[in-house]
Structures are given as structure tokens and as C-alpha cells.
Amino acid sequence: MSTTQTARLYEQVREAILSLEITPGERLSERGLEARFGASRTPAHAALMRLEADGLVQREGRGWMVSPIxxxxxxxxxxxxxxxxxxxxxxxxxxxxxxxxxxxxxxxxxxxxxxxxxxxxxxxxxxxxxxxxxxxxxxxxxxxxxxxxxxxxxxxxxxxxxxxxxxxxxxxxxxxxxxxxxxxxxxxxxxxxxxxxxxxxxxxxxxxxxxxxxxxxxxxxxxxxxx
Missing domain, CATH: 1.20.120.530 (GntR ligand-binding domain-like)
Structure with a gap:
């Protein structure tokens, strides 16, 4: 796994969430992040795990959701x-x-x-x-x-x-x-x-x-x- 790619994707998704480009309650998936940000699946999963630790996303069934306000x-x-x-x-x-x-x-x-x-x-x-x-x-x-x-x-x-x-x-x-x-x-x-x-x-x-x-x-x- 590329640490650099994970860090870059984490920052991109984090900024999109904080700016409300990706809105509270919006569903996320590793595959969706791959398509949206041009990342591979492993960095997408790692980035979501980091965002979960920040409290910005949470698990929703088998996928993910941007944490509500x-x-x-x-x-x-x-x-x-x-x-x-x-x-x-x-x-x-x-x-x-x-x-x-x-x-x-x-x-x-x-x-x-x-x-x-x-x-x-x-x-x-x-x-x-x-x-x-x-x-x-x-x-x-x-x-x-x-x-x-x-x-x-x-x-x-x-x-x-x-x-x-x-x-x-x-x-x-x-x-x-x-x-x-x-x-x-x-x-x-x-x-x-x-x-x-x-x-x-x-x-x-x-x-x-x-x-x-x-x-x-x-x-x-x-x-x-x-x-």
C-alpha cells in the first residue's frame, strides 16, 4: 500500500467533508472513492479508517456514511x-x-x-x-x-x-x-x-x-x- 497515496486521499476526502462538498449523511464506499478521486481500493479503505478515527465518517451496514452534524x-x-x-x-x-x-x-x-x-x-x-x-x-x-x-x-x-x-x-x-x-x-x-x-x-x-x-x-x- 502506498502511504503517500493514502495520505493524499485522506486529505482530499477530509477537505471535501469539512467544506460540505461531501455532505453529512452521505453514503460512501471504497469503490466510490476510487472512482471519484482516482485512488485504488486499499488506500481508500485506509483513508476511511483514518476519517472514522477523526469522527468524520462512520460505518453504515457494509459501507460508510459521513457523520451527521x-x-x-x-x-x-x-x-x-x-x-x-x-x-x-x-x-x-x-x-x-x-x-x-x-x-x-x-x-x-x-x-x-x-x-x-x-x-x-x-x-x-x-x-x-x-x-x-x-x-x-x-x-x-x-x-x-x-x-x-x-x-x-x-x-x-x-x-x-x-x-x-x-x-x-x-x-x-x-x-x-x-x-x-x-x-x-x-x-x-x-x-x-x-x-x-x-x-x-x-x-x-x-x-x-x-x-x-x-x-x-x-x-x-x-x-x-x-x-
């Missing part, structure tokens, strides 16, 4: 992120150097203005990964990256307007300011509030969009056991 899962991911990121920001307040924090501030400044939804999703994700990285714990970074992958198909709902993108940027900036002041309690509370408020708005908007999304052919469920 699961509102219950989104809420659970927010709880997990809060636990990880609050702990990480407290460690960052102790461990990050002044230069580290200045670099995070520069990353924020370079992302402004956040002109599009795509920019908002990308810059927001980059910020959270870099923020957690300042804790100096690779497992925390990997956990947050995994959470952001799970949320990638829906985070665009949170950054649809310039006002929403500006509000997110301002919240990120406040977190950095608290860290630069070495105020761990305030930084932790700002992270907690940011994650909770962002999740609440996302779930509210997603719930309101369930029917339109279903009309577009996207499968949206309330929890992992819903039909």
Missing part, C-alpha cells in the same frame, strides 16, 4: 474544550515567556480585519491552538486540534457576520491582554466565558437552521442516537 456532540465538545483550555491558559500564565505572549498578540493583529467567514474560522482555530500550545503540553494541543476538526463543518455559522467576527477577535485579544498581565484567574474566566457564549450561539443558530440544512440534504441530529 450532531448538536449533542457539539455541546459535549464545548464542555471538553472548556476543561482543556481553561487548564491550559492557567499553565500558559505560568510558563509562557513575554516573547511567547507577544507572538500570540502579533498573530491576532495580523489576522485583523477578519474579512470573511473562511478567515474567521481559520484565524479563530489558529488562535486557540497557539493559545493552548503556550501551556507546553502536546496532549492538550492535540485534544484541541481534534475538537476543532469535529466542529469545522459548523463553526462558519458563528462567524457569518462582520460583527460576529469582530466580537470573536475582541474576546481573543482580551484573553491575551490578561495573560500578558499574568492574571491567570481573569484569563481563565475569559476563556470559559468565550467558549460557553460561542457554543450557545452556535447551537442556537444550528437549531434554527436544522430544517433549511436538511432541505439542502445535510443530516442534522440532536444526539448520537437520534435517527
Amino acid at each position: 450532531d448538536i449533542g456532540e457539539i455541546e459535549a465538545v464545548a464542555e471538553f474544550r472548556e476543561t482543556i483550555e481553561v487548564a491550559a491558559v492557567r499553565l500558559a500564565a505560568e510558563r509562557a515567556t513575554d516573547a511567547d505572549l507577544a507572538g500570540l498578540d502579533e498573530l491576532l493583529q495580523a489576522a485583523r480585519p477578519v474579512r470573511t467567514e473562511e478567515d474567521g474560522v481559520r484565524s479563530g482555530g489558529d488562535f486557540h491552538v497557539e493559545l493552548v500550545a503556550l501551556a507546553g503540553n502536546a496532549f492538550m494541543v492535540e485534544a484541541v486540534r481534534g475538537c476543532l476538526v469535529r466542529l469545522a463543518r459548523t463553526r462558519w455559522l458563528e462567524v457569518r457576520t462582520p460583527q460576529a467576527r469582530e466580537a470573536a477577535w475582541a474576546q481573543h485579544h482580551a484573553i491575551v491582554a490578561a495573560l500578558r498581565a499574568r492574571d491567570a484567574d481573569r484569563a481563565a474566566e475569559l476563556v470559559r466565558t468565550h467558549i460557553r457564549s460561542t457554543n450557545a450561539r452556535l447551537v442556537e443558530r444550528l437549531t434554527a437552521q436544522v430544517q433549511p440544512l436538511r432541505l439542502r440534504g445535510l443530516t442534522v441530529v440532536r444526539d448520537a442516537d437520534a435517527g
Whole structure:
């Protein structure tokens, strides 16, 4: 089996799923991926196994299905992120150097203005990964990256307007300011509030969009056991 071919196919299918080109609930097969992406069967199977580990596809009988957008899962991911990121920001307040924090501030400044939804999703994700990285714990970074992958198909709902993108940027900036002041309690509370408020708005908007999304052919469920 070609490791390179498997990696390339995995990235192609992953991008198609995250961009909603391949929609939630869509059926997949190894043979279908062969035809669509010009891959052989063994790399197709390996790529699907990797995507299953990411939570982006799941087994459906003898085949595969793109995982539905699961509102219950989104809420659970927010709880997990809060636990990880609050702990990480407290460690960052102790461990990050002044230069580290200045670099995070520069990353924020370079992302402004956040002109599009795509920019908002990308810059927001980059910020959270870099923020957690300042804790100096690779497992925390990997956990947050995994959470952001799970949320990638829906985070665009949170950054649809310039006002929403500006509000997110301002919240990120406040977190950095608290860290630069070495105020761990305030930084932790700002992270907690940011994650909770962002999740609440996302779930509210997603719930309101369930029917339109279903009309577009996207499968949206309330929890992992819903039909």
C-alpha cells in the first residue's frame, strides 16, 4: 500500500467533508472513492479508517456514511474544550515567556480585519491552538486540534457576520491582554466565558437552521442516537 497515496486521499476526502462538498449523511464506499478521486481500493479503505478515527465518517451496514452534524456532540465538545483550555491558559500564565505572549498578540493583529467567514474560522482555530500550545503540553494541543476538526463543518455559522467576527477577535485579544498581565484567574474566566457564549450561539443558530440544512440534504441530529 502506498502511504503517500493514502495520505493524499485522506486529505482530499477530509477537505471535501469539512467544506460540505461531501455532505453529512452521505453514503460512501471504497469503490466510490476510487472512482471519484482516482485512488485504488486499499488506500481508500485506509483513508476511511483514518476519517472514522477523526469522527468524520462512520460505518453504515457494509459501507460508510459521513457523520451527521450532531448538536449533542457539539455541546459535549464545548464542555471538553472548556476543561482543556481553561487548564491550559492557567499553565500558559505560568510558563509562557513575554516573547511567547507577544507572538500570540502579533498573530491576532495580523489576522485583523477578519474579512470573511473562511478567515474567521481559520484565524479563530489558529488562535486557540497557539493559545493552548503556550501551556507546553502536546496532549492538550492535540485534544484541541481534534475538537476543532469535529466542529469545522459548523463553526462558519458563528462567524457569518462582520460583527460576529469582530466580537470573536475582541474576546481573543482580551484573553491575551490578561495573560500578558499574568492574571491567570481573569484569563481563565475569559476563556470559559468565550467558549460557553460561542457554543450557545452556535447551537442556537444550528437549531434554527436544522430544517433549511436538511432541505439542502445535510443530516442534522440532536444526539448520537437520534435517527
